[in-house]
Amino acid sequence: MAATPPRTPFLGLPSWPERQAVARALRTETVGGLVLLAAAVVALVWANTPLSSAYTTIRDFHFGIPALGLDLSVGHWTSDGLLTVFFLVAGIELKRELVVGSLRTPATAALPVIAAVCGMAVPAAFYAVTVSAGGGSMDGWAVPMATDIAFALAVLAVMSTHLPTALRAFLLTLAVVDDLGAILIIALFFTSDLNYWALAGAFAGLVVFYVLQRQRVRGWWWYVPLGVAIWALLYNGGIHATVAGVAMGLILRTVRDQDETESPAERTGHLLHPLSAGVCVPLFALFAAGVSVSGDALGKVFTTPEPLGVIAGLVAGKILGIFAGTYLAARFTRARLNPDLAWADVLALATLAGIGFTVALLIGELAFPGTAVGEHVKAAVLIASLTAALLAALLLRRRNTVYRRLYEEENLDEDADGIPDIYQRDTPTLTAARPQDEQAG
Numbered sequence: 001m002a003a004t005p006p007r008t009p010f011l012g013l014p015s016w017p018e019r020q021a022v023a024r025a026l027r028t029e030t031v032g033g034l035v036l037l038a039a040a041v042v043a044l045v046w047a048n049t050p051l052s053s054a055y056t057t058i059r060d061f062h063f064g065i066p067a068l069g070l071d072l073s074v075g076h077w078t079s080d081g082l083l084t085v086f087f088l089v090a091g092i093e094l095k096r097e098l099v100v101g102s103l104r105t106p107a108t109a110a111l112p113v114i115a116a117v118c119g120m121a122v123p124a125a126f127y128a129v130t131v132s133a134g135g136g137s138m139d140g141w142a143v144p145m146a147t148d149i150a151f152a153l154a155v156l157a158v159m160s161t162h163l164p165t166a167l168r169a170f171l172l173t174l175a176v177v178d179d180l181g182a183i184l185i186i187a188l189f190f191t192s193d194l195n196y197w198a199l200a201g202a203f204a205g206l207v208v209f210y211v212l213q214r215q216r217v218r219g220w221w222w223y224v225p226l227g228v229a230i231w232a233l234l235y236n237g238g239i240h241a242t243v244a245g246v247a248m249g250l251i252l253r254t255v256r257d258q259d260e261t262e263s264p265a266e267r268t269g270h271l272l273h274p275l276s277a278g279v280c281v282p283l284f285a286l287f288a289a290g291v292s293v294s295g296d297a298l299g300k301v302f303t304t305p306e307p308l309g310v311i312a313g314l315v316a317g318k319i320l321g322i323f324a325g326t327y328l329a330a331r332f333t334r335a336r337l338n339p340d341l342a343w344a345d346v347l348a349l350a351t352l353a354g355i356g357f358t359v360a361l362l363i364g365e366l367a368f369p370g371t372a373v374g375e376h377v378k379a380a381v382l383i384a385s386l387t388a389a390l391l392a393a394l395l396l397r398r399r400n401t402v403y404r405r406l407y408e409e410e411n412l413d414e415d416a417d418g419i420p421d422i423y424q425r426d427t428p429t430l431t432a433a434r435p436q437d438e439q440a441g
Contacts (some may be wrong), residue, residue, distance in 0.1 A: 010111060010335040011166040011345070013410065016423045018101060022169045025093060025273070026153060032277020033154030036357070039282035040289040040382070047290030059287045069236045075287040079362055082280035084231055084245040086358070089276045090179040091249020092269045093172075099254040102173050111329050112170060116177035118325025119353055120145040123317030127309035134305025140367045140377055142185045144313025146359035148385070149175035150277055152352050155389045162400060162407035166338060171349055174322070179246075182359045186240045190366040198237035202244065205230040210251050213264065240366070281358055288361045291378045298383075300376050306368070307380030314354045314384035315391070322350035340406055348395035354388030356381060 014022065046055045064070040064077075072080065094103075103109040123144035131138060149172060156163055209226055227248055235241035249265070256263040262270070291297070301307040326346050330337065337343065360381045368374030396403075413420050 009338045010330055011170060011338040011341050013166060013422065014169050016419060018169070019165050021096065021101070022165065022172055025172060026168055028273045028277050029150045030153040030157050032281060033150035034157060035278050035282045036150050036285050037154045039285040040357070043286050043289040044291070044293060048293055055290050059290070068232060070232060078284040078287050079365060080235060080241045083284055083362060084242045085272055085280045086276045087179070087183060087242040087245035088249045089269060089273050090176065091246035092252060092265045094176050094180055095250050095252065095254045095265060097173060097176050102169065110333055111326060111335060112173040113177055114329040115322050115326040116174045116181065119147070119174065119318055119322035119350070120178065120181050122321030123313030126313040126317035130309035130312050131305040134308065136305030136309065137373070140306050140310060140364065142189065143310050143360050143364045143367060143377060143381065144317060144356060144384070145185070146182045146356045146363065147175050147178045147353040148355050148357035148359065150281060151355045151357040151385060155352065155355065155392065159393050159396065162404040163396070164403055164406040165410055167345060167349060171352065174353060179359065182363065183243055183246045186363065186366065187243045190240055192238040194238040195236055198233045199239065202230050202233035202237055205233060206247055206251065209248060213251055213253055284358065288365065288378065289382060291375050291382070293379065297376070297379060301379050301383060304373065304376055306373050307376040310377055310380040311384040314356050314360070314381070315387050318354035318388070319347070319350045322353055323347050344395070345399060348392055348399065351388055351395055352392035355385045357385050
């Protein structure tokens with residue numbers, strides 16, 4: 001009987017191809033996160049100066065094609081239009097994780113999926129308990145469920161922490177599953193009156209998109225007009241248009257054929273990821289994060305049940321949900337924690353995941369459109385994200401000496417061959433190539 005291969009420890013070093021993929025994704029997200037952070041600061045300053053009327057005028061200015069039902073405000077275009085690019089990239093990343101990444105097998109997917117699900121369910125429960133006790137509205141239950149990977153990475157960049165690859169990869173996987181949960185919530189719970197003819201047209205467009213992919217049809221002139229048509233039909237169908245982005249991202253082929261240097265998903269991701277992280281998401285933040293920070297407004301955040309529930313969910317709920325979910329899942333599956341790390345590192349990541357900026361703001365807009373409560377909920381998202389960032393900074397800095405040592409070991413390349421030496425120490429699985437053929441994915 002063949003010996004059973006040793007299991008990779010939880011938060012162990014990922015394979016070299018997986019590490020390269022994670023590094024590419026996180027590099028763009030980090031730069032985009034810094035731009036996002038700057039956009040949020042500009043929005044807050046702009047909305048709280050004598051020029052605030054100009055901010056409101058620009059945000060509420062309408063343009064588009066009324067005959068096609070697309071006469072939207074600038075703020076609306078950024079949330080329904082530009083964020084579709086963000087969710088397209090999220091869909092591509094989710095597909096990659098499912099086909100060739102950490103979610104491709106139940107054994108490797110169990111921990112991050114359970115952690116992410118608990119990290120969504122527990123914050124929602126915290127919100128529900130808080131607003132029930134205060135007699136508030138349950139409409140915002142989904143606001144504290146989302147994690148903003150770009151903002152979290154921006155915090156890491158500002159802190160200059162040497163977080164090991166395994167922790168960064170786990171945070172990325174959490175955020176990917178989180179994004180899937182967010183888009184399902186948006187599709188299922190935040191829909192207006194449905195236009196079934198428009199939805200049928202959008203579904204037909206997605207079928208055509210699928211067929212073009214499976215027939216290996218190439219050329220942006222096929223996909224861009226088709227994608228815009230799917231987006232417009234889905235918007236007019238009553239389902240939030242960002243769902244179109246995730247759907248198309250999941251349809252794109254993720255693994256390249258033998259005659260391809262990049263798969264369509266890789267190629268599209270490389271083109272759109274910088275646009276999403278550096279332009280689309282910051283512009284959304286610019287027109288979503290502009291809330292009043294006067295003493296009266298801040299007082300309402302801590303005395304009104306809805307924003308208070310958001311803060312409780314993002315800060316306390318995220319920490320408890322992700323840490324407890326990870327710990328219990330590890331015990332249940334008998335996963336062995338990487339001996340170089342400690343559960344304190346998981347606690348720090350759980351705290352960092354309480355930064356719920358982009359998607360939390362989007363869901364807040366959908367839950368409380370154009371209301372004073374909605375503005376207070378936005379302020380609560382900003383306050384909770386800042387609180388989570390500060391707490392995570394304290395926890396991560398305490399362990400930065402350990403992180404620096406692991407980081408240096410992971411990146412040592414004495415033979416200067418471009419592959420760190422740690423991947424060449426009798427560990428063939430760490431340098432194994434990803435699958436090169438995709439039949440059904």
